[in-house]
Amino acid sequence: MRIPFARNVRLVALAATTALTLTTLSACGGSSDSGGDSTSLEMWTFKQSHVGALRAAAEEFKKETGITVKIEAYTPDDAYTTKLQSSAKTGNLPDVLEVHSDGEDFVLGAAGVAADLQDEIPDSWSGRFQEAIKGSGTVTAQKFKESQAKDSTFKGVEQDQRFSVPLTAGTFGIVYANKRKLADAGITEAPATWEEFLDAVEATHHKDPKTGGISLGLKVKSTGLTWVLQPLAFAQLGKQAYWDLFGKDKATDFGSANGTKVLSMYDEITPYWMPGSQSLTIDEADQAFAQGKSAFAVGGTFTLAFLQQNGMKADDVLAFGLPAPKGGAVPDRALGPLALTGLSLTATSEQPENAKKWMEFLSGTDVAANFAKASADLPATELGADSAKVLGPALTSMMESFEGTEETTYDPSLNDFRPPGYDQDVAGEILTDLSPLGRETPAQTGAKLRGLNSDYWATQ
């Protein structure tokens, strides 16, 4: 005979199990919770240093429009990318994304994740940005050509489509020096040439071999290549000869005399790396510099914000663009500014008009100035005559390194001279064996880089 209670227990258990299962499964789906509220937007960023500044801007925006913007950060960059991938699959994207300009935005656009803003940005909006980057986020003829390559990450975009507007600007190859350590070594001015830079490093290293070197996050494999070797090679060889290093011609590529020459110059810093730099991430290397474990750090304009987060004051550092060699082809080489991050509107946003209002609000001169102060990052907006006052001496001196002509400016955003699909990380691994590991000579490294380039060209 059955006891009814047992049946009830079983049914309750069954119902509970089913409910739990359905709850679990329903958690796999869902959509952005900002969509239902017409006065609430959501924005994601991968820059922790931007969160405070964006939230402050969001408060101002709410006062002006009544629209709330919720800012969420997902770091590091790889985690952000993974988050975007999974959220795009599950339809859980926010309204606005901070993206890496002229790369990630195109990928998102090609995938239908980012909305096309081609006819959405009037001159009154785009005219606020710095001249060199005002078109950032647009598929230019050159970018469209890149998109046609077999392994292009943004195959499918169309020329003149626009998938982001710039938020921050800057460049790589900025050297930060610890003023106190420089003074201890008898140095009072920023080195003007590569040779002077090496002398300065030699002096600080001689003063203290353990903490007088250069830190750079070489665990991120492409940093040595893109932040030091490439701007150095451009200055030493000139634009065309620098491009030719990545070409198919063996007379001028990395395996040639030119390649050996620039690799030998890069190798000159081998004795001065901070011990263990090859095991540090970019953040760890910058932290080491902020903690006084190195006298110099190589980074970008964005590094200052991180140093400040780690207790350094802007007055503690001397910042300058990686100097060019004295006898090089471009002794007055400039470091071209590029839009580092931008704002993309997601195609799934249920409030595109409000989202665009927010994006435009961030480009306002006052808002951008406050953003720059709060984040210690260079805004994409042209700040005009007051920029030096707003940005402070460190950021202003970095901006001075931008000043050059088309021929004398190293532009890190140009890629079309490299083989399509070229992976800088793999090249960076080869370079690590030269410096800091010292396991290969410049000529051997050049031969390996030539082989790598040939392989990439061959796969096209």
Added chain:
Amino acid sequence: MTAAPRPTTVGEAGSVGKGRTLPAGAADTAPGPGKRSWRGTFGGEALSGYLFVAPAVVLFAVMGLYTVGYGFLLSFASWNGFMPHWTWVGLDNYADLLWRSPIYAPRVRSAGLNTLWVMIAVPVLTVMVSFPLAVLLNRARRMQAVLRSVFFLPYVTSGIAVFFAWQYILQPDGAVNLLLGQLGLGSLQQPQGWLGNPDTALPTLIVVTVWSAVPVSMLLYLTGLQTIDRSLLEAAELDGAGWWRTNASVVWPLLRPITAIVVLLNLRDSLQGFQTFLVMTNGGPGDHTNVLGLEAYSLAFLKQLRPTLGLASALGWLLFAAALVLALINLRALRSKT
């Protein structure tokens, strides 16, 4: 706890060799052989049974079969995780990884060689450390539970945080170099850190992997040791075998099945695991500590949105095939020796 009476099994005779479980008191109403009705199969008890199982089946179908099937199909496609459509490439991903691509094949070979070293060293070292440790722990008269907990600590605390802690210990100014200096063994210090020198980075990672693998292996051995019949050990003692001889000639052979399990588990982890390598070196310096699991992860998530997810999936399936072969070999070896 249920108040229902225990079920009884009926129908042994003439029910096509399979007993059916029915509640007590229901046996007389159960349909006979060949008379199984829809109601018997799908109604009442059976239905609630199916419903109970359904959540697990649905979960497995969604989380297991779907993802496995999805991953398998992906291995024949090119995709970057964002594009609306996959590009079918057939077996190209497998061919590119194994021999065809001048970009990917050499990397897979180099990572494969590093993985092979890890697969040899980790199981061997884990057995070499965990078996003696278990034997010693088994003999401990006092504080056995405390010691067992202490030795199990690495497993409980294993995770990203521990690997970061190891990183600090192994830095140029970390605890290992400091200790060596204090002990007057400065010549053994690594000026670039233990992870910064390509000659020491892989062995160091192997040691860290062994450190995190020993606790479970030691517990398995300990469990095995406690199941050994004491009379066997006493007989060995009576025959004049000392401690060493008893362990080498009696205990070790008796624990061979445990050794097989320990080796198999560690082989699988060495083949597919990559967390330690990702956190501590990211395959560096250069590519000197790149392993196959890390290469698959890197192809999936660290290629700046290139369409390499299919390659990552193909590499994952190749690793699965290798793990399957290893498991079969291990199973065969286990059967033939026990």
